[in-house]
Amino acid sequence: MNRKIALIGNPNTGKSSLFNHLTGLRQHVGNYPGITLDKKWGECFLGDNEQVEILDLPGVYSVFPRSKDERVVMDILSNPQHIDFPDAIVIVVDASNLDRNLLLFTQVHDLGIPALLVLTMDDMNRKNGVTIDKQLLSKRLGGVAIVTVNARTGEGVDRLKRSLLAVGEKSEVIPFSPTHPIEIKEDPIAQRNDAEVRFEAIRKLLIGVVRRTDQPAHxxxxxxxxxxxxxxxxxxxxxxxxxxxxxxxxxxxxxxxxxxxxxxxxxxxxxxxxxxxxxxxxxxxxxxxxxxxxxxxxxxxxxxxxxxxxxxxxxxxxxxxxxxxxxxxxxxxxxxxxxxxxxxxxxxxxxxxxxxxxxxxxxxxxxxxxxxxxxxxxxxxxxxxxxxxxxxxxxxxxxxxxxxxxxxxxxxxxxxxxxxxxxxxxxxxxxxxxxxxxxxxxxxxxxxxxxxxxxxxxxxxxxxxxxxxxxxxxxxxxxxxxxxYGPAHRIEKAEQEAMLSASPEEAEQLKAAARLENSYIGILGHAIEPVIKPLGYDWKMGISLITSFAAREVFVGSMATIYSVGEDFEENTVLMDRLREERWSETGEPVYxxxxxxxxxxxxxxxxxxxxxxxxxxxxxxxxxxxxxxxxxxxxxxxxxxxxxxxxxx
Amino acid sequence: MKQLTALPENRWARVLEIQPGRLAPRLVEMGFCKGSHVRILYKAPFNGPLAIDLGASSVALRVNEAELVLVEEVKGEES
Structure with missing residues (x-):
């Protein structure tokens, strides 16, 4: 069995780009039962001899679901028996917005799954005159490995792959919050208080980690x-x-x-x-x-x-x-x-x-x-x-x-x-x-x-x-x-009748018309005439209404077939003329x-x-x-x- | 203390409280937690959404959601 690695992160952190860098076109799309969200996973070669499966979890701000689709994150991460439960998890963190992004990290960390932190957008920080002390950050986050990746250029992806080879057992987890995420997974009020506690902890641990060395660029x-x-x-x-x-x-x-x-x-x-x-x-x-x-x-x-x-x-x-x-x-x-x-x-x-x-x-x-x-x-x-x-x-x-x-x-x-x-x-x-x-x-x-x-x-x-x-x-x-297809005898009879009255060049068109009229759809078109008559339609329109379920424009082609004429009504007015002549048999009034x-x-x-x-x-x-x-x-x-x-x- | 919607544009304020309710956890997770600094960047026409600057990110909220955020103006900071 290949190891499973889940990617998680806030929206707009470059998580999907990273997923694309890791898996290229070796991606699969499937379903999670009961929700409309697509399950996306792919294969990635870490080195010569290890292939891992990467699961791209939806972009979320927290492990707690705020919509039906987001529920999948907690479902997977809280249940080691889940078929998608990862062996390790990569948390993608926007380095230009560490405070908010680290909330998700601390939650996943407290769940006890071996984790690796990827910092993206560090180039934005440099532009804004901000530096991050990664060693200090790693120490304060319980010794987690931190890899800087440029999700846009793919720079650092190789380093990430090497680090993934090493990510493994978690020794001891010192939680960031006294409440374990699983305990409060059904309690939004506790989740909210928990988030405040975590943000407080994050604010403290970032002191000295994020340093402003320069005025931000406009x-x-x-x-x-x-x-x-x-x-x-x-x-x-x-x-x-x-x-x-x-x-x-x-x-x-x-x-x-x-x-x-x-x-x-x-x-x-x-x-x-x-x-x-x-x-x-x-x-x-x-x-x-x-x-x-x-x-x-x-x-x-x-x-x-x-x-x-x-x-x-x-x-x-x-x-x-x-x-x-x-x-x-x-x-x-x-x-x-x-x-x-x-x-x-x-x-x-x-x-x-x-x-x-x-x-x-x-x-x-x-x-x-x-x-x-x-x-x-x-x-x-x-x-x-x-x-x-x-x-x-x-x-x-x-x-x-x-x-x-x-x-x-x-x-x-x-x-x-x-x-x-x-x-x-x-x-x-x-x-x-x-x-x-x-x-x-x-x-x-x-x-x-x-x-x-x-x-x-x-x-x-x-x-x-x-x-x-x-x-x-x-x-x-x-x-x-x-x-x-239709009842065999009907089609044959109709075709023969069509042949009798036709010149050779008309024969094919008349035959096609006879076939369609006597096919099952043709019979259905006849059958629904009483229903569509109050709308002003005859059975020929009925047939075309049914065939155009394939696509709306098929209506024109079907009409042309029924009236045994060419389809191009813009250059060839035969279909139009034919439709204008069409009259109700009982009253002699025009149909169109x-x-x-x-x-x-x-x-x-x-x-x-x-x-x-x-x-x-x-x-x-x-x-x-x-x-x-x-x-x-x-x-x-x-x-x-x-x-x-x-x-x-x- | 006032609702975020009552804040003039471009004036920094500190978040004091989020009104409890179904959206409170989401707002907190997005960074609207006690003590964070916010300002209104711009408002969409016809009483539409507000774009809020949270320092490291910008978030659009409808008026209904912005009313859940209670703030206090920070004096002397303007940009």
């Missing part, structure tokens, strides 16, 4: 803050940052996304051509390959968004965004930290939901996740564009507003306001027993490290592709099978009117038509409960809102 953080949290400039700069990020996502992500779509299409065609004809080949070429493609296609967006989010986070700017925005979103049950995830969801809800990881109160995080898919994402654009072109007259309002643009803007606004309203309602229903509060450290500004960003990106993409990807591929195979078209658009504002989001919400909340609640509430909202829209306009 803090650049304060200067930058005077602009970045300014009551006018602060908001304008944040707005500009958001716009910049969106520009990059929309412009930059589209290029690799098109390429990926193309590659997987090629791969499908290749598989179809080179594998023996039959059901298995169809499964691979039409089910599995496009399913995997449907996962991979999200990777560029996730990577680009997290590239920017990591910069915001690492540089310290994110805390300023929270500071500025908290008051504005609080009436809706959201937290300042909800703002960036929600804005990200305007590009795509998937990275948006993944970005809620930084929200540390469970309730605020759940509420943010639940409303994120209401923000109008880019997958809705093809649906909106088709329907707007179809049912909204191309007019100008007051001479210069394009009506098409106004409707599109209205749909975005509807999504945004609905997200805020639902959040305001939902905050009353989500009960967690944790108070909502904001006690957030505003770290100093720092330049982000590229290597760090790279490792973060790889981890995000890996979590998405493996954990959420599996669910996405599974659902997409099921959807494909339901749309491709202002009322039914608006109703359909409103439906797409609300409905959770995205299996990838569904899978990511499951991954991030570590339960099926929340994605199912989300699916149901958004579905009900979509139905009711579309019903009202249709009945008002018809």
């Amino acid at each position: 803090s650049s953080t304060r200067r930058i803050d005077s602009i970045l949290v300014h009551r006018v400039w602060g908001y304008l700069i944040f707005l500009a940052v958001l716009l910049l990020i969106f520009q990059f996502i929309f412009r930059l992500a589209a290029i690799p996304m098109d390429l990926i779509d193309g590659w997987f299409l090629q791969l499908s065609i290749w598989a179809q051509a080179h594998m023996p004809e039959g059901a298995f080949t169809n499964l691979i070429a039409e089910g599995v390959i496009p399913g995997i493609g449907g996962v991979v296609v999200f990777v560029p967006q996730i990577a680009i968004l997290f590239f920017f989010l990591s910069i915001l986070e690492e540089s310290g700017y994110m805390a300023r965004v929270v500071f500025l925005m908290d008051r504005l979103v609080r009436p809706f049950g959201l937290n300042g930290k909800s703002v960036v995830p929600l804005m990200s969801s305007v590009a795509c809800a998937i990275p948006g939901v993944m970005a809620t990881r930084t929200i540390n109160t469970f309730k605020d995080r759940i509420v943010t996740i639940m409303v994120a898919p209401l923000m109008s994402c880019s997958a809705r654009i093809p649906v909106y564009t088709l329907l707007i072109a179809l049912v909204i007259p191309a007019e100008r309002v007051w001479g210069f507003f394009d009506l098409h643009g106004l409707v599109l803007l209205g749909l975005y606004a509807l999504g945004l306001f609905s997200a805020l309203a639902v959040a305001g309602v939902m905050k009353r229903f989500v009960k967690t027993g944790e108070p909502s509060y904001l006690i957030l450290e505003m770290p100093m500004y720092r330049w982000p490290r590229w290597k760090e960003l790279g490792i973060n990106l790889v981890e995000k993409v890996r979590v998405f592709a493996w954990d959420a990807g599996r669910v996405i591929v599974a659902i997409s195979i099921v959807l494909w099978a339901l749309a491709s 009117t202002l009322a039914s078209g608006m109703s359909l658009m409103v439906f797409y504002v609300y409905a959770m038509q995205c299996m990838a989001t569904f899978a990511v919400v499951r991954r991030e909340t570590k339960s099926w409960k929340w994605p199912i609640i989300q699916l149901v509430y958004m579905g009900v909202l979509a139905y009711v809102a579309a019903f009202i829209t249709f009945q008002l306009l018809v």
Whole structure:
């Protein structure tokens, strides 16, 4: 068995960077039972012949939990039988803030686990004219080994590894506080008094250890803050940052996304051509390959968004965004930290939901996740564009507003306001027993490290592709099978009928239409017609509503298949013409009117038509409960809102 | 003795007491313990959070949380 070593430290001490330096890409992500926090561990070679397992505990200020997720620290450290109980513990301490950081050290020390102290940010001290007498500090802390590490450059990591080889049995522990941490682990009042006692002890032991040799350099953080949290400039700069990020996502992500779509299409065609004809080949070429493609296609967006989010986070700017925005979103049950995830969801809800990881109160995080898919994402654009072109007259309002643009803007606004309203309602229903509060450290500004960003990106993409990807591929195979297969005799008969009346070039399209109409999804589409008729939809729209659970934009493709026409309605108006001609068989009235078209658009504002989001919400909340609640509430909202829209306009 | 929220910006004060309650332990652990020196760096608009300077770190608190911190102004120190 390899030795287990746990890393613990306050947030913003460079603990995660140190973890990355020690483990590189030999990292694993798993679960702790019962909480949403990811368990992160990795392997590290100390020398030629010892490999240890490094466990990255969450950043905390104390071993006592102040949230559900933080409970894991005490659970592990208080129980030697716990499977993650470490053989030794590395406490990462910010040398520029020794007082506060040493609280955690004294607690861990008193637990009696062999410990090693890592001092980070000592370079900041030198800049500020502060020196720390490490020998004296070590003596006063009971002889603990102290290693200075620059977590940003990795300088000192080798020294740390050598010291880890030696860290071992603890001889005798002289506690810093008369109360043992385990005795008071359920008693917040005692914990608070204990913290005061420990701080008093720390203050005394630091006398003579920390020496100010020089006047501190003027803090650049304060200067930058005077602009970045300014009551006018602060908001304008944040707005500009958001716009910049969106520009990059929309412009930059589209290029690799098109390429990926193309590659997987090629791969499908290749598989179809080179594998023996039959059901298995169809499964691979039409089910599995496009399913995997449907996962991979999200990777560029996730990577680009997290590239920017990591910069915001690492540089310290994110805390300023929270500071500025908290008051504005609080009436809706959201937290300042909800703002960036929600804005990200305007590009795509998937990275948006993944970005809620930084929200540390469970309730605020759940509420943010639940409303994120209401923000109008880019997958809705093809649906909106088709329907707007179809049912909204191309007019100008007051001479210069394009009506098409106004409707599109209205749909975005509807999504945004609905997200805020639902959040305001939902905050009353989500009960967690944790108070909502904001006690957030505003770290100093720092330049982000590229290597760090790279490792973060790889981890995000890996979590998405493996954990959420599996669910996405599974659902997409099921959807494909339901749309491709049906009762055999029905499909054959329909195909034959289609062939009879068609010229050879139309035959393929007609056959595809006949297949879809008589597949299980087609039959389901027929079956739900009575339910969706009050919204103004026929069974053909019903089929497309079901297939677009795969992704919203699939709606357009399904409509094209059903009407046996090409998909590109912007260059090729056949689909539009075909839709305009469509009439109800009983009354002869057109199917696509202002009322039914608006109703359909409103439906797409609300409905959770995205299996990838569904899978990511499951991954991030570590339960099926929340994605199912989300699916149901958004579905009900979509139905009711579309019903009202249709009945008002018809 | 007054609430931290009543302190003028940029004026140093000493923490006398943290009102007991669920957030008290967290505030103490973050460095708001008896005797520590604090000042308000800046306030977010619309009665939003306050950024508090604790000397070695800065922490943002909502008004509700800042009201739990009782302070006494330290005369003669300004920066």
